[in-house]
Structure formats: C-alpha cells, structure tokens
Amino acid sequence: xxxxxxxxxxxxxxxxxxxxxxxxxxxxxxxxxxxxxxxxxxxxxxxxxxxxxxxxxxxxxxxxxxxxxxxxxxxxxxxxxxxxxxxxxxxxxxxxxxxxxxxxxxxxxxxxxxxxxxxx
Amino acid sequence: xxxxxxxxxxxxxxxxxxxxxxxxxxxxxxxxxxxxxxxxxxxxxxxxxxxxxxxxxxxxxxxxxxxxxxxxxxxxxxxxxxxxxxxxxxxxxxxxxxxxxxxxxxxx
Numbered sequence: 001x002x003x004x005x006x007x008x009x010x011x012x013x014x015x016x017x018x019x020x021x022x023x024x025x026x027x028x029x030x031x032x033x034x035x036x037x038x039x040x041x042x043x044x045x046x047x048x049x050x051x052x053x054x055x056x057x058x059x060x061x062x063x064x065x066x067x068x069x070x071x072x073x074x075x076x077x078x079x080x081x082x083x084x085x086x087x088x089x090x091x092x093x094x095x096x097x098x099x100x101x102x103x104x105x106x107x108x109x110x111x112x113x114x115x116x117x118x119x120x
Numbered sequence: 121x122x123x124x125x126x127x128x129x130x131x132x133x134x135x136x137x138x139x140x141x142x143x144x145x146x147x148x149x150x151x152x153x154x155x156x157x158x159x160x161x162x163x164x165x166x167x168x169x170x171x172x173x174x175x176x177x178x179x180x181x182x183x184x185x186x187x188x189x190x191x192x193x194x195x196x197x198x199x200x201x202x203x204x205x206x207x208x209x210x211x212x213x214x215x216x217x218x219x220x221x222x223x224x225x226x227x228x
Contacts, residue, residue, distance in 0.1 A: 035214070035215045037215060046207065046219055046220070046221045046222050047164065047207060047209075047219040047222075048219075049215075049216065049217050049218065049219075051215075052215035054215070060215045060216060062216075063121070096163055098163075100211075100214060100215060100217070102214070104169050104170060104173075105152060105154075105169075105211035105214045106154050106166050106169045106175075106209075106211065107154075107156075107164070107166065107209075107217075108166060110163035110164065111163070112163065113161075113162075113163055
C-alpha cells in the first residue's frame with residue numbers, strides 16, 4: 001500500500017515560485033503502474049488537476065497552467081516535485097499529490113494536502 | 121477538454137433518506153467515471169470506479185450507474201457519516217482528468 005507524504009512551504013510571496021515535494025513509500029516511483037500527479041483546491045472550491053508525470057519522465061500539464069508548471073521526479077529519493085512559477089493570489093489553494101493507477105484509472109492514494117497561501 | 125457538470129450543487133437530506141446525485145460529461149467517456157467523497161480538511165476518498173464498481177471497504181449503500189455521458193451516484197440510506205461533498209471525475213482522458221464542481225450533502 002502506497003503512502004504519499006507532502007512537504008514544502010505554506011507561504012509564498014507573489015511572483016515567486018511555489019515548490020512542493022511528494023515522497024512515496026510502499027512502492028517504487030519508477031513503476032510503470034502509476035502516474036504521479038498534482039491537484040489543487042482553492043478555498044471553498046472544487047478540484048483542479050495541475051499535471052502528472054509518468055514512468056520514463058513523460059509529463060502532462062493542464063493547459064491553463066502549462067507555461068508556469070514543472071513536474072519532475074527524483075528516483076533516488078523516490079519523490080516527485082511541483083514547481084509553479086510567477087505565483088499570484090489566485091494560486092492560493094490546498095495542493096495535493098496523488099497517484100493514478102493505470103489499470104482502473106483512479107486516484108487511489110493521496111497526500112495529506114498542503115495549504116499554500118500566496119501573499120506578501 | 122472534457123467538461124463535467126453535476127446536479128444538484130447542494131442538497132439537504134435526513135438520515136435514512138435515499139440520495140441521488142447526477143453527473144454529466146461534455147462528450148462520451150464510456151464508463152471512465154469515478155466518484156469521490158470529501159470531508160472538510162481531508163483528501164478525497166474513492167467510492168466508485170468505472171461508473172459502477174464499489175471500491176474495497178466502501179459501504180454497499182453507495183452505488184453508481186451510467187455510461188456514455190450520464191451517470192448517477194445513489195446513497196440508498198443516508199448515514200450521519202455520509203454528510204460530505206461528492207465529486208465525479210472523468211478518467212477517459214487520463215492523465216488529463218477533470219472533476220465535476222461537487223455536490224454538498226448536508227443535514228436537513
């Protein structure tokens with residue numbers, strides 16, 4: 001059973017880069033069975049997919065964020081990371097990392113969530 | 121992008137009520153439709169996958185049906201722990217998933 005543990009700052013200044021990391025335990029991040037992704041949820045609102053990375057390093061991003069998002073993997077640390085540049089108040093949200101199993105195509109494991117506030 | 125809609129956006133119900141939530145996709149997604157439950161301050165929890173399959177450990181009062189563009193989640197007898205927000209999710213275009221806007225179920 002996978003466990004996903006998120007880390008990163010809860011406060012980011014406007015125009016700076018939001019950075020979060022998700023450490024995977026209970027399985028290998030280098031597995032072809034999973035996509036590894038980031039989602040977010042602004043306060044009181046719904047869920048938005050940010051992007052995902054797959055075995056071999058293929059990345060997929062939400063077109064609305066594509067120019068500002070980078071997702072990468074560190075196989076030596078069994079973790080994947082999110083960077084969102086030029087942050088604004090509109091990026092204030094709870095950010096989740098999650099796995100997508102590529103058989104039944106569901107987000108079966110989630111991180112605990114990190115509230116990131118963009119404010120000076 | 122595949123757009124998802126849900127109705128109603130919120131509902132009030134009593135313990136023991138039968139509750140039905142509808143989800144519609146902007147194009148056919150076959151049965152690539154999942155349902156999640158989210159409680160305040162928590163990550164979403166998978167309830168139903170592939171439109172009608174109950175996730176392990178989820179009570180049998182939850183059920184799902186649908187195919188193509190129209191889907192339904194039913195709670196046969198609402199329990200106190202079921203008051204939450206419910207989201208549908210299309211995984212047809214995985215990894216480019218999209219969610220419905222959510223349906224909040226609260227106590228009447």
